[in-house]
Amino acid sequence: MNFSKNILETIGNTPLVKLNKIVEGIDALVLAKVETFNPGNSVKDRMAVKMVEDAEADGRLKPGGTIIEGTSGNTGMGLALVAIIKGYKLICVISDKQSKEKMDILRAVGAKVVVCPTDVEPTDPRSYYSVSKRLATETPNSWYVNQYDNLSNSLAHYEQTGPEIWEQTQGKITHFVVGVGTGGTISGVGKYLKEKNPNIKIWGIDTYGSVFKKYHETGVFDENEIYSYITEGIGEDILPKNVDFSLIDGFTKVTDKDAAVYTRKIALEEAIFVGNSAGACIKGLHQLKEHFKPEDVVVVLFHDSGSRYVGKMFNDDWMRERGFLDENVTKAEDVIKDHIDKQLIVVRTEELVSHAIERMRKYNISQIPVVDISGFVGSVDETDLFRSYVADKNVAEKPIKEVMGKPFPIVQLGTPIDEVSKLFTKENDAVLVELANGGHQIITKSDIIGAIK
Template sequence: MPCLVLAKVETFNPGNSVKDRMALKMVEVAEKEGKLKPGGTIIEGTSGNTGMGLALAAVVKGYKCVFVTTDKQSKEKADILRAVGGEVIVCPTNVLPEDPRSYYSVAARLAKEIPNSFHCNQYDNLANRQAHYESTGPEIWKQTKGKITHFVCTAGTGGTVTGTAKYLKEKNPDIQIWAIDVYGSLLTKYFRTGEIDMNEVHPYFSEGFGEDFVPKNFDMSVIDHFEQVTDKDGAVMARRIAKEEGIFCGYSAGSCLQGLHQLKSRLKPTDVVVCLFHDHGSRYIAKLYNNEWMRERGFLETELSIGDLISKKKDKSFISLNVDNTVREAFNMMKDKDISQLPVMDGNKIVGSITETNVLHFLLENPLKNSETALKNIMDKPFPEVDPSEPVSKLSKYISKDIPAVIVTDISGCVHVITNYDLIQAM
């Protein structure tokens, strides 16, 4: 990246996400307006994070909670909401917002049916963006000492990006606001054309951002650019952030940084970019941080296994020596076969190993008459045995300067010696 990039990590909020800000604000405004009364029930359609913020506020203030979410969201999110006392209703993802089965419609219906209840409706409740105008925006301005030039944030309800943008634009109209969207959401096309095109809408795996309608919290006039990111790129980037930066974050953070990478050619060395990292990676253990889930969706390349490496070997013959063979015989075999290391057998059992280094050192350090010494007197420990189903990347745990090879027995029972040379040939 050509400039300074800062992450505003929101996982330190009580509910581990940026949504705590607007959840508390919506409750406080509802109380002030008399819409939420003592002993009442908070109802909300949520992907999980807003629900957590509302649930924590409800625990402190004595309200009940009913949360409506979609079957796309991670199981961890629903489990966490239940853990803090919320009732969770799961609805199908792939239905239109006006469909009576959608989580928008179900939340609205429950608000009418449950006495003394309040439907927060984070999408159209302007207390959402007000929370970020009053807190997130001022914090970023203060923390960067007014030096921020770009704010990058994923867009869902529109509250975070719009509220923060409004404040920052008031401080400096030249600050660029870049909203990150996902393919399958209609927000990007709406921003560019003003058209709500349902043909843009299709299922996607990314969580917490992107929409199939335009929430009222959006004010597109304070946003300068929308950038779409694929499900795969966002997921892979989130995992990179965890491994390379030590920040365990969620899908939105990965997509946010990926979107910035796609736009990096627009940046100058003097720019100061702030990316918002929305929530914690613990909410995505069964999905984003699960290798099997990632591979099933083609987000991780299928890694070459040691068995695959064996199948690529041109010469699959197993060459070995016996404990009673001499050092001179070992030297000759290595020379004839162009082999640098060999297992040493005692009958049908591998009991040791010999390398060209062992042999050469012995021959150089001892008179030639001692080259008739048996290998059992100078051999090293056997090479490590490795399962053929292990990924090739695991070879680095075994093969080193001191251990030049491993032993692998394939499914047919044939034994093979695998070296770094074999790995290089397979690549």
């Protein structure tokens, strides 16, 4: 009988799959190393086992202990599998930008999940780096994994992933392209492949808001490069010890939008359901295409499964809210379609200014049309109300008609977006759209900006 003794023995030997439609225009053979075939559905299973076994061997991790790690979700899943099989407890510290699916999956496999804010400095006591370290000092018989600086991470890929790719391509690989987060995959695979053939090029995929590309090119750690980004699993605001920049030939940066769009395209065009970093890698390939020749063999690594991004990149509403869907916006109707059925918030001439202020707070809006029994007769916006308040602290108890401005212009559903845009001036911050049922909806400057592609 042919069987594995436990689930950990199924890790590795993932398939190499030729990409076709999604790499049209790239003049080379492009092969994807699809790591979703690992039992935890990501490349991180490999290094999770290696880090635990190395820690057991040198006594850092003792029987019945607690494993503690800061993770974007995938390493946590790999550690969870190891913890279950080997009898350890697991605490995963995760940032709040990670998908809900990742958090739910970690809890489903027995991990305790601690969520930390994303938009804080790494040294901030609230950051997931700091919280992980603190929990490790507070928890008896615990071991802090620290995948960023734990060199067992890159060693796992030197011993496993690199040799697999070399053997699967029969040594014909010319380029390896992969997203860079902790640096373990690119450094471990890169080291092995360069030892086999120093001419193999190793390319890292970075994201805007991360320090890797500029640091590699200049040696400067530029804190101005650090800002919040959406793409998961790649990029960092620190320099992990696992990133061996001497092995990397170059980086290219991919925007959040392009990463999300190409993540969806991989599923639709190649029938491979993979995660956010895979989309970034494919867009990065297109950005690097001048480096490839027809005889080249390019291997790109797909880190994880698309199932962890169902509520994000694979959700139309999530994509639309961030302007990531390439929808054709040509007329007023296109701008308001997402809220066309919502009630238009108005204020009446005899209501008090305080009523308008309360409505703005409640609905998080800045402009409100003013009506009386004859229809639209004026408008108020937060700037006008602020000026009125500065001039008269008692303005909140005055009727709206004493502070309102001119009514917003009214357009039809089919009015071209260019004509709508021209109606926005220093004196006018919104436009009303007349609906087929006689009702109205509002278009603000923010709506117009959100429609810009």
